[in-house]
Amino acid sequence: MASRIKKSLMFPLAALIILGLTSVSGCGGGGDGGSEVALTGTITESGSTSVKPLAEALAAAFMDKYPKVKIEIGGGGSGKGISDCAAGISDIGAVSRPPKIGEADLIYYPIARDAVAIVVNEDNSVTELTTEQVAKIYTGDITKWSEVGWANGGDITVYCREAGSGTLDCFEHGVLREIGKKEADITPNAERYDSNAGMQIAVQADASAIGFVSLGYVEGLKVLKLDGIECTIETCKSGDYPVLRRLAFVSKACPDEPTKAFINFCRSEEGQAIAAEKGYVPLT
Amino acid sequence: MVLVCAALAFLVLLLITILIFRDGFSALLEIGLGNFLFGTEWIPSAGKYGISTFILNSVFLTLGTLALAAPLGVGCAIFLAEVAPYRVRQAVRPATDLLVGIPSVVYGLVGMTLLCPLIADLSGGGSGHCLLAAIIVVTIMVLPTVVSISEDSLRAVPREYKEGALALGATHWQVIRKVMLPAARPGIVSALILGMGRAIGEALAAYMVIGNAFAMIHSPLDPARTLTSHIVGEIPEIAVGSLQFRALFATGIVLLVIILAFNSIGFITRRRS
Numbered sequence: 001m002a003s004r005i006k007k008s009l010m011f012p013l014a015a016l017i018i019l020g021l022t023s024v025s026g027c028g029g030g031g032d033g034g035s036e037v038a039l040t041g042t043i044t045e046s047g048s049t050s051v052k053p054l055a056e057a058l059a060a061a062f063m064d065k066y067p068k069v070k071i072e073i074g075g076g077g078s079g080k081g082i083s084d085c086a087a088g089i090s091d092i093g094a095v096s097r098p099p100k101i102g103e104a105d106l107i108y109y110p111i112a113r114d115a116v117a118i119v120v121n122e123d124n125s126v127t128e129l130t131t132e133q134v135a136k137i138y139t140g141d142i143t144k145w146s147e148v149g150w151a152n153g154g155d156i157t158v159y160c161r162e163a164g165s166g167t168l169d170c171f172e173h174g175v176l177r178e179i180g181k182k183e184a185d186i187t188p189n190a191e192r193y194d195s196n197a198g199m200q201i202a203v204q205a206d207a208s209a210i211g212f213v214s215l216g217y218v219e220g221l222k223v224l225k226l227d228g229i230e231c232t233i234e235t236c237k238s239g240d241y242p243v244l245r246r247l248a249f250v251s252k253a254c255p256d257e258p259t260k261a262f263i264n265f266c267r268s269e270e271g272q273a274i275a276a277e278k279g280y281v282p283l284t
Numbered sequence: 285m286v287l288v289c290a291a292l293a294f295l296v297l298l299l300i301t302i303l304i305f306r307d308g309f310s311a312l313l314e315i316g317l318g319n320f321l322f323g324t325e326w327i328p329s330a331g332k333y334g335i336s337t338f339i340l341n342s343v344f345l346t347l348g349t350l351a352l353a354a355p356l357g358v359g360c361a362i363f364l365a366e367v368a369p370y371r372v373r374q375a376v377r378p379a380t381d382l383l384v385g386i387p388s389v390v391y392g393l394v395g396m397t398l399l400c401p402l403i404a405d406l407s408g409g410g411s412g413h414c415l416l417a418a419i420i421v422v423t424i425m426v427l428p429t430v431v432s433i434s435e436d437s438l439r440a441v442p443r444e445y446k447e448g449a450l451a452l453g454a455t456h457w458q459v460i461r462k463v464m465l466p467a468a469r470p471g472i473v474s475a476l477i478l479g480m481g482r483a484i485g486e487a488l489a490a491y492m493v494i495g496n497a498f499a500m501i502h503s504p505l506d507p508a509r510t511l512t513s514h515i516v517g518e519i520p521e522i523a524v525g526s527l528q529f530r531a532l533f534a535t536g537i538v539l540l541v542i543i544l545a546f547n548s549i550g551f552i553t554r555r556r557s
Contacts, residue, residue: 079521086524103523157410162496163328163528164521184327188499191413191507194491194517205401206411 039066041258046074047081047094048166049195050114050214051247055094057278058111058266065265069258075195078166082106085250091259093250096166096214106250111266113281116170116212116243117231119200119221123207126150128225131242135179137210140187145208159199159211160190166245167196171212174243212243216279236281247280304540308533315527320534326498326514328528335511335535337500341415342484342510342542344501345494348419349426349483354476356423357430358465361472364431365438366460377435383428392492395421400493407505413495416504421493422486426479433478437471438464470553477550485543487512511539 045055052075059071074090081093086104096114099106118134120126126149129137136142137156145153161168163183172183193199196217203211204220213221215231223231226241235241249263265271272282312320315333323334364373395417404412441464449459465472495507496517509517515532522529 077520079523083524100523102526154409159411162517162521164518164523182329184329188325189497189507191411192496192498192509192517194520201396202411202413206404206409208409209411 039258039261040068041070041256043069043071043092043259043262044074044090045071045092045094045249046076046084046090048078048096048247049075049197050096050167050216051081051094051111051249053216054112054114054247054275054278054280057274058271059262061270061274062262062265066258066261069262071262077162077164077194078169079103079164082250085252088252091251091255092263094247095250096245096247097169098246098248099250107253108248108250109263109267110246110248110283111263111271112247112275112283113236113244114247115215115231115236115241115281116167116174116245117215117218117221118175118224118226118243119203119211119213119218120224121203121207121209122220122222124150124153124222126153126224127222128228130227131175131178134210134224134226135176135181138176138187138190139181139185140189154208156210157206157208158187158190159202159206159209160186160192161199161212162192162194167212167214170243170245173245175212178242233276233279233281244281301540304533304536307530308535308537311527311530311534312537315531315534320531321538324500328531333528333531335514335538337498338509338511338514338535339538341501341508342512342539344415344504344508345418345422345490345510346480346483348415348504349422350476350480352419352423353426353430353479353483357427357475357479358434358472360427360431361434361438362460362464365435366456366464377432380428380431384432388425388486388489389492391421391425392489395489395493403505410505411495411507413493413507414505415494415501415508418490418494418508418510419504421489422483425486425489426482429482430475430479433475434468434472437468437475440471441467470556474550474554477546477553481543481546481550484546485512485539487516491516511535511542515539 045059052073055073059073063069063071076084078095078097081095082099082103084090085093085106093106099108118129124145126145129148133142133148137148138158138160142148143156145156168183176182176185191202193202196213199211199213200217200219200221203209225231226243229235229240231241236244249266251259251263255263267283276282311333320333320335321339322336323332324336325332325334364376368376399417399420400412402412403414403417404410445463445467446459449463454462490510491513494510494513496509496513497507498509499506501508515535518528519532522532
């Protein structure tokens, strides 16, 4: 079991090292000089809901630059991003977790980093929890808000994402694993939601809630400090805030010209500036 | 030409069934039918694939829907067929028929934004996402079907039955209770069975209001996870072809068998009438 976990971590890590610094090229394509003007076609993207707001912003900027290219952005989750791309339903899959062993073999291009924020309702008087407290709430060892400093809070309603979610994957590694727990240890009483937006709406409406969402979905919610560290772009950049993951596109080995150009655009300085503007953490 | 179309429709159905069985059957063999049907825990990372709580929750949802939809639907049908003035019927009947066509996601949205907060307020906290919310939403969804089929079968009762009973001095209510309802019973029963089939198969609207927690429920106000909401929730994020993915297809087989059974019973009762 341990070796399997190691392997599943090694593969994307290796892919990152090999691909992380290069841009899409090769595949027998010729010079890039004159082809930019002629760039035309439709690019379809689907997958992670954490990546969606970023992908939409990047696509809008790219389409401004190349009016003859049309980019369609879909949702569906990281798993769907990988399976759609592998099946040729979409040109690009969006993922907020590394592909797992057994999933299709696709090329992995990080496009930004993103924090997973621990959130509660705005009526909640708690402002700060330790990683251990959050983990224990999710494993069901802490069930009352009074145990973590909100005397009149009543029972805690735990909100979680569905299995396979990239946001849940990051939460598992950044929080649960800190006290040696896993996704399987999450309390069965946790309500499950299938997207960041679903989680956001639910926590907004429920004073007793605790949840976790991509940093792009914290509007109307109270973001908790974790071990005293605020969750902001600065603390993520500096590496102080621990619950951080890479957002990425995946594609087949030899994408067509527009797809190639779009991925390169996302990873360029211009693309990274858009990511920072939208509240994501740039790659470097 | 007609034959070709018919054959094509049948072929598509057959292919869907084969696909579900192809992926699901291997998972059933790997997990073991007993572990799958009677296991209480679904923890893929620990190799546990038990769907008994989901089956039970689907049954609760269906029975709850029946308990609400039967009195409401049949009552409404009696009103439309026997009591309502012509003009009221002219207005209500097309409206119920129209309700059948509203997409389930709309019902889910309304349930999520209006019903769940209301339940949370009344029950003193929490999210309001629970089994009861799903029962109410699905009841509203199946009511039009129940009402229109029940009303049709009440209207199909021969005039002579009613007139004979009235001539013997029975009151209008006695006629409805003792003559009309028994005569229309097969139609009403098949309407209810159709409604239950829809309740057990409803996925999206239920997913949006039911909370989808894995724990066994203790009251209708607890969040629950049904067979359909389980499939809807997990399938988008799962690695295609993995055991977990195929186990979801196996869940689909169970659902398919249950719905087939429901529809067969409905078909037989209709044939009998």
